[in-house]
Amino acid sequence: xxxxxxxxxxxxxTAVLAALADDVRLQIVRTLAEGGEYACGTFEFGVSKATRxxxxxxxxxxxxxRTRVAGTSRYVRLRRDELDRxxxxxxxxxxxxxxxxxxxx
Amino acid sequence: xxxxxxxxxxxxxTAVLAALADDVRLQIVRTLAEGGEYACGTFEFGVSKATRxxxxxxxxxxxxxRTRVAGTSRYVRLRRDELDRxxxxxxxxxxxxxxxxxxxx
DNA sequence: GCTGTTGTTCGACGTTAGTCGAACAACGGT
DNA sequence: ACCGTTGTTCGACTAACGTCGAACAACAGC
Numbered sequence: 001x002x003x004x005x006x007x008x009x010x011x012x013x014t015a016v017l018a019a020l021a022d023d024v025r026l027q028i029v030r031t032l033a034e035g036g037e038y039a040c041g042t043f044e045f046g047v048s049k050a051t052r053x054x055x056x057x058x059x060x061x062x063x064x065x066r067t068r069v070a071g072t073s074r075y076v077r078l079r080r081d082e083l084d085r086x087x088x089x090x091x092x093x094x095x096x097x098x099x100x101x102x103x104x105x
Numbered sequence: 106x107x108x109x110x111x112x113x114x115x116x117x118x119t120a121v122l123a124a125l126a127d128d129v130r131l132q133i134v135r136t137l138a139e140g141g142e143y144a145c146g147t148f149e150f151g152v153s154k155a156t157r158x159x160x161x162x163x164x165x166x167x168x169x170x171r172t173r174v175a176g177t178s179r180y181v182r183l184r185r186d187e188l189d190r191x192x193x194x195x196x197x198x199x200x201x202x203x204x205x206x207x208x209x210x
Numbered sequence: 211g212c213t214g215t216t217g218t219t220c221g222a223c224g225t226t227a228g229t230c231g232a233a234c235a236a237c238g239g240t
Numbered sequence: 241a242c243c244g245t246t247g248t249t250c251g252a253c254t255a256a257c258g259t260c261g262a263a264c265a266a267c268a269g270c
Contacts, residue, residue, distance in 0.1 A: 013202045017126035021119050022258085040217065051259055053218055058257095072216045072267045087202070089194015097118045097192070127228080145247065156229055158248055163227095177237045177246045 008063040008082050016087070019062035020094055025055045029078065032065065033095050037075040113168040113187050121192070124167035125199055130160045134183065137170065138200050142180040 008016075020026060027045050032038060043052055056076060059065045064083065068075045083091050113121075125131060132150050137143060148157055161181060164170045169188065173180045188196050 012128075013199060014126050014128055014131060017122050017199070021122035021126050023119055024258085026119060041215090047258085048260055049217070050219085050261075054258075057218085074217070087198035090198035093192035093195035093198070094118060094122070123227095129228085146245090152228090153230055154247070155231075155249085159228075162248085179247070 003067050003069070004061055005066060006061065006063050008079065008086050011061075011063040013087075015062050016064065016090075019058050019064055022055070022058075024051070025059055026094070028055060028059065029064065029091075030095060032076065032078040033080070033091065035078075037068065037077045039073045039075055041073075108172050108174070109166055110171060111166065111168050113184065113191050116166075116168040118192075120167050121169065121195075124163050124169055127160070127163075129156070130164055131199070133160060133164065134169065134196075135200060137181065137183040138185070138196065140183075142173065142182045144178045144180055146178075 020029065024045050024047055028043050031043065040052065040056055041049075043056075045052075047055075056065070056067075060067055060076075064079060065076050066079050068077075080091065125134065129150050129152055133148050136148065145157065145161055146154075148161075150157075152160075161170070161172075165172055165181075169184060170181050171184050173182075183196075185196065
């Protein structure tokens with residue numbers, strides 16, 4: 001099974017931004033930003049596993065994450081270094097923001 | 106006519122990112138980033154004026170722009186200082202990227 | 211070989227977003 | 241007063257997105 005993981009510079013900025021412009025995905029990214037690898041099942045943000053799988057796919061195809069297959073599990077990690085190199089400040093800017101949307105919206 | 110211009114910190118990050126995650130709006134922001142004010146009509150990016158008006162509204166309501174009414178015209182400018190203060194590196198990261206999407210997509 | 215676990219894929223559904231033309235509103239000139 | 245200019249608003253349409261349950265695939269353990 002070929003994990004489709006594009007080069008970050010091949011991905012349109014708008015796709016990167018769109019990938020980050022979702023609450024569930026942002027929570028995933030926040031978790032990943034703590035460092036290390038996480039199995040997909042780790043992310044329990046009140047969505048079904050189908051939805052979770054979908055979001056992880058969006059992140060992966062936007063060049064934000066790297067996935068390692070091991071047995072029946074898949075371990076995901078943030079491509080932080082590449083991200084910081086190509087878009088310095090982007091991740092930090094997004095991550096240093098209140099976890100929940102400021103206004104309840 | 107009340108221009109609805111929210112405080113930047115009242116706007117969810119996801120809304121800011123979503124506002125930037127569109128080609129037309131990104132082109133507008135790129136233009137605005139050159140500094141100064143621009144009348145709405147300045148932005149000719151191959152969309153109708155209805156669509157242009159829509160995009161400017163999205164940018165304004167995401168807290169990205171400030172609009173000054175003068176006669177029949179409206180002058181738009183980037184809220185760069187506030188943006189840089191709340192999301193340091195965000196704008197730079199987004200703007201220092203090739204104008205057109207890397208892959209033709 | 212079953213069975214359970216872990217994820218992905220496949221419709222399907224409702225919602226939102228981008229787009230347009232047409233109608234409207236506000237202002238400036240003459 | 242009448243135009244023309246400049247923008248906004250109003251449906252309407254289509255495409256894309258987030259969501260889910262159900263079916264499927266791959267592996268691990270017994």
